[in-house]
Amino acid sequence: MSELSGEAGTDTFDTRVSPGYAAAVRATRAAPDRTAMGQARLDELVRLATLAPNSHNTQPWTFQVLGPDRLAIRPDARRRCPVVDPDDHHLFVSLGCVAETLAIAATGYGMDASVSWRENTDGLPCAEVTLKDTGCAASPLIQAIRSRQSTRSLYDGGLLSAEQRRALRQAAEGGATTLHLVEDAETKTQLRDLIVAANTTQLRDRDFVRELRDWIRFSEASALQSRDGLFARATGSPTLPDWIGRLIFPLVLRPAGESRKIASQIESSAALAVFISRDDTPKSWFRTGRAFQRVALAATKHGLKHAHLNQPVERSEYHSDLGRVVGACAGRPSLVIRLGRAVDMPYALRRDLHSVLDTSG
Numbered sequence: 133m134s135e136l137s138g139e140a141g142t143d144t145f146d147t148r149v150s151p152g153y154a155a156a157v158r159a160t161r162a163a164p165d166r167t168a169m170g171q172a173r174l175d176e177l178v179r180l181a182t183l184a185p186n187s188h189n190t191q192p193w194t195f196q197v198l199g200p201d202r203l204a205i206r207p208d209a210r211r212r213c214p215v216v217d218p219d220d221h222h223l224f225v226s227l228g229c230v231a232e233t234l235a236i237a238a239t240g241y242g243m244d245a246s247v248s249w250r251e252n253t254d255g256l257p258c259a260e261v262t263l264k265d266t267g268c269a270a271s272p273l274i275q276a277i278r279s280r281q282s283t284r285s286l287y288d289g290g291l292l293s294a295e296q297r298r299a300l301r302q303a304a305e306g307g308a309t310t311l312h313l314v315e316d317a318e319t320k321t322q323l324r325d326l327i328v329a330a331n332t333t334q335l336r337d338r339d340f341v342r343e344l345r346d347w348i349r350f351s352e353a354s355a356l357q358s359r360d361g362l363f364a365r366a367t368g369s370p371t372l373p374d375w376i377g378r379l380i381f382p383l384v385l386r387p388a389g390e391s392r393k394i395a396s397q398i399e400s401s402a403a404l405a406v407f408i409s410r411d412d413t414p415k416s417w418f419r420t421g422r423a424f425q426r427v428a429l430a431a432t433k434h435g436l437k438h439a440h441l442n443q444p445v446e447r448s449e450y451h452s453d454l455g456r457v458v459g460a461c462a463g464r465p466s467l468v469i470r471l472g473r474a475v476d477m478p479y480a481l482r483r484d485l486h487s488v489l490d491t492s493g
């Protein structure tokens with residue numbers, strides 16, 4: 133089960149952070165116990181699953197143990213973001229990311245995970261995972277679970293190799309989601325203009341800025357305390373005392389500066405990836421999350437970083453233009469990602485197991 137241990141160089145996790153923060157990241161992203169059995173094995177799978185990407189690092193999930201090899205993954209409605217995500221689209225994409233990560237992590241223990249979708253008449257839908265010891269081979273994506281991160285820095289401007297392109301396309305297959313990989317300058321420019329326009333609309337919305345500010349952890353102390361949210365250093369900003377950060381955030385987040393930043397980020401990227409969900413339903417968004425996480429892990433495995441530019445997805449008035457630019461005549465635009473090569477940024481933390489795991493069932 134050596135597949136579960138980290139790739140060379142990823143076990144330090146100490147990029148530009150204090151020793152205390154680095155220790156917390158190391159604990160969060162530790163190599164799993166390969167000998168774990170029963171509940172201890174489920175614990176390891178849940179910990180690895182929570183390393184999945186998720187909107188604003190809200191970690192909007194709970195895991196309920198339903199039996200020795202069965203888990204429910206439920207959305208945590210207390211962690212909704214009603215302004216940026218009024219229909220819970222991002223929440224269900226995040227749930228798909230976490231379910232897919234769990235399924236991939238399970239293969240490291242020789243287990244197949246069957247993931248099913250449950251509509252609930254008395255609440256939000258959820259996913260159920262049934263694990264079976266089949267002695268299956270570990271997924272080739274497993275090594276990337278611990279080292280994947282959203283990297284919001286500039287990339288090195290290089291192009292995708294044929295092998296990277298093939299790996300990304302292959303990872304997206306098999307779901308109800310279409311991946312549009314955009315590498316030509318003209319389409320990238322059209323997407324840039326849409327992203328910039330949608331971003332400007334968002335920054336003019338005070339509620340949006342307030343909600344975003346509430347999920348930013350301006351200091352290491354607050355990131356370490358909550359173990360969720362967007363750690364300033366991981367977004368490329370300096371750390372600040374929280375009260376100063378909260379005060380100046382709306383003043384420094386200006387449309388002109390942000391537009392320039394987005395343009396340089398796109399310019400430096402090898403490709404943009406637009407994910408279109410087949411249907412505009414929570415189930416379809418969930419499936420897109422699963423496909424996106426496979427692509428993010430494949431990118432990581434093949435030496436590529438990724439970061440989100442979801443602004444035109446988050447404002448419904450841009451959906452039809454976004455679909456048109458990539459030639460999608462149907463479906464719901466779900467994610468816009470940039471891909472390219474860069475060095476690691478500081479890692480985001482995750483909450484402890486006891487905050488997300490319910491073993492009472």
Ligand SMILES: Cc1cc2nc3c(=O)[nH]c(=O)nc-3n(C[C@H](O)[C@H](O)[C@H](O)COP(=O)(O)O)c2cc1C
Pocket residue numbers: 183184185186187188189221222223225226229280281282283284361362439440441442443479480
């Ligand atoms: C559905 C979804 C939407 C996201 N939207 C954005 C976004 O608009 N901007 C951004 O910088 N990151 C975005 N992210 C990335 C998350 O902020 C990131 O996954 C989270 O902070 C955890 O960090 P990590 O991916 O480095 O582990 C999104 C992730 C998901 C799954």
